[in-house]
Amino acid sequence: MKQTLLYTIAALALGTAAQGTTIETFGTASIYGTGFYGSTAAQTFALGSYSAGSAVVLSDVFGSVDCCRFDSYFVGADGGDFDLMTAPLASWGGNTDVNGANGLSGISVETSQLFLAGAFIDSATYSATGIPAPDSMYGAGDLGLASYAPLLNQVFFLGDGLTGTGTGAQQLFYIPEWADTLLIGFVDAPEFEGDPYYYADNSGSITATFDVIAPAVPLPAGLPLMLSAFGLAGFVARRRKS
Numbered sequence: 350m351k352q353t354l355l356y357t358i359a360a361l362a363l364g365t366a367a368q369g370t371t372i373e374t375f376g377t378a379s380i381y382g383t384g385f386y387g388s389t390a391a392q393t394f395a396l397g398s399y400s401a402g403s404a405v406v407l408s409d410v411f412g413s414v415d416c417c418r419f420d421s422y423f424v425g426a427d428g429g430d431f432d433l434m435t436a437p438l439a440s441w442g443g444n445t446d447v448n449g450a451n452g453l454s455g456i457s458v459e460t461s462q463l464f465l466a467g468a469f470i471d472s473a474t475y476s477a478t479g480i481p482a483p484d485s486m487y488g489a490g491d492l493g494l495a496s497y498a499p500l501l502n503q504v505f506f507l508g509d510g511l512t513g514t515g516t517g518a519q520q521l522f523y524i525p526e527w528a529d530t531l532l533i534g535f536v537d538a539p540e541f542e543g544d545p546y547y548y549a550d551n552s553g554s555i556t557a558t559f560d561v562i563a564p565a566v567p568l569p570a571g572l573p574l575m576l577s578a579f580g581l582a583g584f585v586a587r588r589r590k591s
Contacts, residue, residue, distance in 0.1 A: 369408065369558040370394055372533060376414035376551030380466045380504055380534035381450040382477070387549025391468075391534035394559045396524060402564035404496065404521035405467075405531055407510025407557045414553035416463050416537060426509040426555045427492070428464030445541045448484075449504070451477040453532075455484035456504045460492070462541045465555050467507040469499060469528035496521035501528055504536065510557070521562065531559065 372392050379388035394405070413423035422429075430443035445462050449455040452475060453468050482503035493512045499505040499522065511517045538546050 369560045371409070371556065371558045373412070373554050373556040374465065374533050374535070375554045376416070376463070376535060377548045378534040379545060379548055380468055380532055380536055381453055381545045385450070385537075385545045386547050387551075388537075388545070389548070391532040394531040394533060396529050396531060396561055399524060399561050400563055401526075402523070404523045404562045406519050406521060406560050406562050407507065408519065408560065410509040410511075410555065410557040412553065412555040414463055414535065414551060414555060416547075416551055423553055424463055425514070426465040426507070426557065427514045428458075428461035428508070430460075430462065445536055446543075447536050447538045447541065448544050449481045450545050452479040452481055452502060454481040454500075454503045456506070456536055457484065457486045458492075458506060459487060459489050461506075461508075463535055463537060463551075465507045465509070465557070466504055466534060466536050467499075467522065468504045468532040469501055469525050470530050470532060471501060471527040472530050474527070475502065493517065494520070496523060498523040499525065501525045507533070524561070533559075 372394060374392045375389065377387060377389045378391055379385050380391050382388070383390055396405070410426050413425050415423045428445075443460060443462065445456065445458040445464075447455055447457075456466065458464065479502070482500040485499065485503055485505050487506055492506060492508065495512060495518060497505060497520070505522070507522070509515060510520050512520060535548075535551070536545070537548050537551065538544060
């Protein structure tokens with residue numbers, strides 16, 4: 350039932366796309382901004398004017414990034430498992446579990462590290478000292494859904510914007526009310542756990558074209574709430590680290 354409803358919503362939402370904006374995001378760009386051991390500012394995509402129910406989509410995604418310059422183990426926009434590095438490093442488990450910072454939520458992803466991430470903000474009200482949205486959490490099967498409805502100031506998995514890695518349907522990232530900017534960057538930390546950090550040795554970049562898709566059919570007024578209620582957004586509040 351949930352999956353059927355999700356794909357129905359996605360079909361309703363496919364409408365006219367604005368002209369795309371191509372953005373290159375370097376591996377040092379932190380979704381949380383500067384100040385995290387060599388991190389540079391997140392890239393920004395201005396959403397412009399859009400109607401309720403609009404979504405961001407990605408296309409023409411290419412490039413690769415590496416978290417450890419000496420190892421040369423590069424991954425694409427969907428990230429990867431840095432346990433596969435040839436260097437004799439401790440096991441990192443292939444997962445990401447990073448705390449929030451600078452007014453943005455944390456994020457936990459069971460099956461990927463150093464993926465392209467996003468966060469919708471309202472630039473007029475966003476504050477690095479503000480209260481972030483609940484942390485987002487993805488299980489092993491949560492990265493291939495057709496659409497997501499992240500909250501304002503909530504870090505979420507962008508990847509390559511497809512339901513599969515390099516294949517599948519284009520995913521929809523619904524724009525929350527009041528958002529005017531999409532932040533784009535990477536989530537990094539020592540062994541991909543704890544507070545954001547350790548961007549200085551990242552290398553490479555990911556390039557993607559970002560568009561805003563207007564809904565072809567006006568969406569029901571209660572849809573954003575319904576998405577959250579049924580769990581179709583792919584986000585749930587996770588237990589904060591003690």
